[in-house]
Amino acid sequence: MHRCQPPDAVVWPQNVEQVSQLAALCYSQGMPIIPFGTGTGLEGGVCAVQGGVCFNLTHMDRILALNTEDFSVVVEPGVTRKALNTHLRDSGLWFPVDPGADASLCGMAATGASGTNAVRYGTIRDNVLNLEVVLPGGQLLHTAGQGRHYRKSAAGYNLTGLFVGSEGTLGLITAATLRLHPAPETTVAATCAFPSVQAAVDSTVHILQAAVPVARIEFLDEVMMDACNRHSKLDCRVAPTLFLEFHGSEQALGEQVQRTEEITQSNGAFHFSWAKEAEERSQLWAARHNAWYAALALRPGCKGYATDVCVPISRLPEILVQAKEDLKASGLTGTIVGHVGDGNFHCILLVDPEDTEELRRVEAFAQQLGRRALALHGTCTGEHGIGLGKRQLLQEEVGAVGIETMRQLKATLDPRGLMNPGKVL
Amino acid sequence: MHRCQPPDAVVWPQNVEQVSQLAALCYSQGMPIIPFGTGTGLEGGVCAVQGGVCFNLTHMDRILALNTEDFSVVVEPGVTRKALNTHLRDSGLWFPVDPGADASLCGMAATGASGTNAVRYGTIRDNVLNLEVVLPGGQLLHTAGQGRHYRKSAAGYNLTGLFVGSEGTLGLITAATLRLHPAPETTVAATCAFPSVQAAVDSTVHILQAAVPVARIEFLDEVMMDACNRHSKLDCRVAPTLFLEFHGSEQALGEQVQRTEEITQSNGAFHFSWAKEAEERSQLWAARHNAWYAALALRPGCKGYATDVCVPISRLPEILVQAKEDLKASGLTGTIVGHVGDGNFHCILLVDPEDTEELRRVEAFAQQLGRRALALHGTCTGEHGIGLGKRQLLQEEVGAVGIETMRQLKATLDPRGLMNPGKVL
Ligand SMILES: Cc1cc2nc3c(=O)[nH]c(=O)nc-3n(C[C@H](O)[C@H](O)[C@H](O)COP(=O)(O)OP(=O)(O)OC[C@H]3O[C@@H](n4cnc5c(N)ncnc54)[C@H](O)[C@@H]3O)c2cc1C
Ligand SMILES: Cc1cc2nc3c(=O)[nH]c(=O)nc-3n(C[C@H](O)[C@H](O)[C@H](O)COP(=O)(O)OP(=O)(O)OC[C@H]3O[C@@H](n4cnc5c(N)ncnc54)[C@H](O)[C@@H]3O)c2cc1C
Numbered sequence: 143m144h145r146c147q148p149p150d151a152v153v154w155p156q157n158v159e160q161v162s163q164l165a166a167l168c169y170s171q172g173m174p175i176i177p178f179g180t181g182t183g184l185e186g187g188v189c190a191v192q193g194g195v196c197f198n199l200t201h202m203d204r205i206l207a208l209n210t211e212d213f214s215v216v217v218e219p220g221v222t223r224k225a226l227n228t229h230l231r232d233s234g235l236w237f238p239v240d241p242g243a244d245a246s247l248c249g250m251a252a253t254g255a256s257g258t259n260a261v262r263y264g265t266i267r268d269n270v271l272n273l274e275v276v277l278p279g280g281q282l283l284h285t286a287g288q289g290r291h292y293r294k295s296a297a298g299y300n301l302t303g304l305f306v307g308s309e310g311t312l313g314l315i316t317a318a319t320l321r322l323h324p325a326p327e328t329t330v331a332a333t334c335a336f337p338s339v340q341a342a343v344d345s346t347v348h349i350l351q352a353a354v355p356v357a358r359i360e361f362l363d364e365v366m367m368d369a370c371n372r373h374s375k376l377d378c379r380v381a382p383t384l385f386l387e388f389h390g391s392e393q394a395l396g397e398q399v400q401r402t403e404e405i406t407q408s409n410g411a412f413h414f415s416w417a418k419e420a421e422e423r424s425q426l427w428a429a430r431h432n433a434w435y436a437a438l439a440l441r442p443g444c445k446g447y448a449t450d451v452c453v454p455i456s457r458l459p460e461i462l463v464q465a466k467e468d469l470k471a472s473g474l475t476g477t478i479v480g481h482v483g484d485g486n487f488h489c490i491l492l493v494d495p496e497d498t499e500e501l502r503r504v505e506a507f508a509q510q511l512g513r514r515a516l517a518l519h520g521t522c523t524g525e526h527g528i529g530l531g532k533r534q535l536l537q538e539e540v541g542a543v544g545i546e547t548m549r550q551l552k553a554t555l556d557p558r559g560l561m562n563p564g565k566v567l
Numbered sequence: 568m569h570r571c572q573p574p575d576a577v578v579w580p581q582n583v584e585q586v587s588q589l590a591a592l593c594y595s596q597g598m599p600i601i602p603f604g605t606g607t608g609l610e611g612g613v614c615a616v617q618g619g620v621c622f623n624l625t626h627m628d629r630i631l632a633l634n635t636e637d638f639s640v641v642v643e644p645g646v647t648r649k650a651l652n653t654h655l656r657d658s659g660l661w662f663p664v665d666p667g668a669d670a671s672l673c674g675m676a677a678t679g680a681s682g683t684n685a686v687r688y689g690t691i692r693d694n695v696l697n698l699e700v701v702l703p704g705g706q707l708l709h710t711a712g713q714g715r716h717y718r719k720s721a722a723g724y725n726l727t728g729l730f731v732g733s734e735g736t737l738g739l740i741t742a743a744t745l746r747l748h749p750a751p752e753t754t755v756a757a758t759c760a761f762p763s764v765q766a767a768v769d770s771t772v773h774i775l776q777a778a779v780p781v782a783r784i785e786f787l788d789e790v791m792m793d794a795c796n797r798h799s800k801l802d803c804r805v806a807p808t809l810f811l812e813f814h815g816s817e818q819a820l821g822e823q824v825q826r827t828e829e830i831t832q833s834n835g836a837f838h839f840s841w842a843k844e845a846e847e848r849s850q851l852w853a854a855r856h857n858a859w860y861a862a863l864a865l866r867p868g869c870k871g872y873a874t875d876v877c878v879p880i881s882r883l884p885e886i887l888v889q890a891k892e893d894l895k896a897s898g899l900t901g902t903i904v905g906h907v908g909d910g911n912f913h914c915i916l917l918v919d920p921e922d923t924e925e926l927r928r929v930e931a932f933a934q935q936l937g938r939r940a941l942a943l944h945g946t947c948t949g950e951h952g953i954g955l956g957k958r959q960l961l962q963e964e965v966g967a968v969g970i971e972t973m974r975q976l977k978a979t980l981d982p983r984g985l986m987n988p989g990k991v992l
Pocket of ligand 1: 176177178179180181182183184186187188199219240241242243244245246247248249250251252253254255256257258309310311313314315316434525526562565
């Protein structure tokens with residue numbers, strides 16, 4: 143959707159002092175500054191729409207401190223989610239936020255990422271304790287104070303929360319202190335096929351109401367399920383489906399599994415299938431993580447674009463049904479997959495990048511879906527961010543006073559408007 | 568600690584339009600605006616240090632919307648935590664954030680409150696979905712957009728997070744959308760006495776590491792335990808003690824309880840006692856909630872002041888031991904009680920308000936304890952806020968760039984400096 147616009151230059155700083163010096167230099171020269179994590183963002187966040195200098199932070203890839211007793215870790219911006227979890231492997235801890243892609247953790251903080259585990263462990267917002275940020279002029283800010291990694295605080299304005307999700311428009315994140323969780327003792331996964339979208343979503347609501355601490359609950363529509371079957375050699379029934387995962391002790395899992403099965407059955411589930419073995423489980427989640435590529439394989443040569451609305455969970459069935467109707471009416475090819483426990487789902491739309499008319503239809507569909515979510519008290523983006531394409535929707539979402547407040551904050555922290563210009567606002 | 572300074576006038580607006588009109592009037596006339604919730608704040612937040620108009624919001628006490636399927640509710644600023652939970656009684660849902668006092672929910676949002684349940688359910692920060700705010704000039708801001716109550720979003724800057732914990736210095740909160748939780752199916756409480764502070768804290772760390780989803784884990788030192796025994800007619804051993812609570816299904820609780828008992832025993836616990844009956848349980852938690860009054864009863868006629876530091880949990884034993892030594896050296900009377908699962912504890916100090924020398928010793932003790940927490944990578948306030956007395960500590964905590972950034976945000980949103988002046992910064 144977002145055509146790549148290259149920067150005038152790329153720098154690869156090796157440490158925070160270099161980031162600071164380079165930022166000060168760019169700022170004094172009126173050069174835009176574009177932070178780059180791993181480039182997996184889906185909203186054109188790293189496009190250099192006004193040229194400038196791209197700060198590629200991948201060379202800063204150290205894990206600076208691990209405090210196992212305090213459940214915290216400090217990472218540089220080149221450390222990815224998978225690298226961190228590999229490092230943690232023998233510690234009994236893990237970092238659960240999982241956007242599928244092997245994104246940088248600081249990039250995830252910058253975009254407000256979440257993914258499949260958020261229903262239980264929260265989004266990246268809930269798991270960032272402190273950020274080291276180079277402000278546009280080169281000054282170094284520790285959002286919670288240098289070296290601090292306490293679990294909660296009521297000290298002053300929540301600067302950490304302000305920088306999480308700011309998409310590189312307020313400063314460069316040069317280190318993140320993250321909250322870790324005990325690695326699950328036992329894990330069980332399952333798939334469950336339903337006669338309708340409504341039945342799948344009703345089951346989700348009932349599972350949450352029953353306080354079953356489900357770790358993952360993902361919805362796939364029948365088109366997505368079909369595509370995953372083919373791409374990842376699964377053998378699931380082609381129907382609206384939930385992929386589930388449970389974490390806990392052997393005994394606790396038994397009960398969670400039983401309750402969930404009862405709930406899904408009372409909602410008319412066709413078929414329940416449990417995957418206890420590690421291999422079977424990773425096959426399932428690999429398929430879920432490859433959903434994007436499975437969708438792309440439906441129309442080889444085409445590009446994908448993923449919508450990202452999130453609504454109050456009671457409104458999910460209606461917006462999913464509407465989305466499927468809109469999809470049909472638009473003549474586009476698309477699948478639906480989502481983090482249904484959060485009310486968040488994606489339509490993955492396939493588009494021939496040479497076909498400007500089709501591109502326009504994709505854009506129109508995405509805007510319409512965004513407006514449908516807004517009408518249902520939802521948001522135009524659950525986890526991918528605003529980037530380039532959703533700035534108009536953001537205005538509709540937060541209203542005139544909200545946008546004006548955001549503009550004021552931006553002008554205060556970046557008076558020359560050089561931090562990742564053209565994004566968010 | 569904070570001598571009351573009365574405002575020039577008090578207004579009791581009945582609705583948001585009146586709040587807005589009155590705020591606009593005050594602002595245009597250069598009158599300070601002091602929001603008032605229920606006045607349970609412990610840091611002098613409602614003192615009118617520069618005079619001005621106190622906005623008493625207790626008359627706005629409606630519950631505006633309850634969405635049980637979406638686990639959310641919208642409350643006006645006069646609604647207290649207990650009033651909300653009474654309203655929710657038959658809904659199968661509850662609001663867990665519990666600072667003991669029956670504070671207003673918007674006041675809790677304003678101070679960044681938490682309390683006994685935060686270890687499992689998070690603080691108020693984690694449970695506010697949206698805020699309606701009257702900005703100093705009278706403009707109406709919906710931090711997440713009007714009527715929105717989705718579970719997560721990556722849309723623009725996190726305005727909700729900025730207003731939570733701003734202690735009335737950025738605007739008046741006129742409604743809060745809160746996240747609700749399924750009411751626990753079964754509840755079990757327990758007390759457990761230990762030979763040392765270290766043994767109690769080690770048990771806490773091990774319980775968290777074992778991923779036992781403990782709902783409450785509160786520490787009382789032997790002085791506090793003794794005071795509670797007398798004040799609330801308990802019969803607990805006078806020793807460092809943990810008060811615990813577990814929420815879950817009958818079966819899940821059995822396992823949680825067993826694991827916890829094993830962990831505490833392996834840390835040398837003297838005595839474990841379970842309270843399954845509702846009556847026994849409420850007696851226990853009433854005693855915990857009355858800890859403040861139990862402490863006051865140690866020196867009748869004296870006032871209390873509660874410190875509020877929070878440190879990474881691994882540093883708790885050392886700071887608790889230091890605090891007890893400092894307390895002894897200072898000659899002050901004080902008890903210790905805390906939300907030990909978060910690393911947060913309070914020394915409740917008893918002081919004769921007529922004795923200026925003793926007042927000075929209390930202040931010196933509180934400052935020293937704050938600095939000890941900062942030296943251990945902690946915060947000077949886990950949940951009570953900065954208010955009047957911790958402004959110097961806040962500067963030390965977040966550093967020059969942090970304070971300067973907060974000052975800029977304040978100047979942007981309140982250019983005339985009339986919102987609750989003299990607090991936080
Ligand atoms: C197949 C696929 C599936 C995905 N699924 C999900 C999903 O389920 N959930 C989800 O949340 N996301 C998902 N994403 C999106 C993506 O992984 C996230 O947006 C990710 O958080 C971005 O991290 P990054 O390091 O790649 O950032 P980039 O793409 O490099 O940058 C993204 C934005 O953040 C800014 N930025 C990056 N690093 C920094 C920094 N250090 N300091 C300041 N600003 C910075 C950039 O300027 C840009 O605006 C998916 C992506 C793909 C390709
Ligand atoms: C015995 C006792 C025990 C306590 N235990 C705990 C505990 O365990 N955990 C904990 O977190 N706290 C605890 N507290 C502190 C207290 O309950 C909290 O600080 C509470 O969150 C304040 O709410 P309130 O409505 O009373 O606010 P107030 O005291 O009225 O005001 C507090 C601050 O918030 C501002 N404010 C209030 N309402 C609004 C509004 N609507 N809009 C904007 N600003 C507003 C005020 O201007 C002031 O700065 C305890 C207090 C007592 C008395």
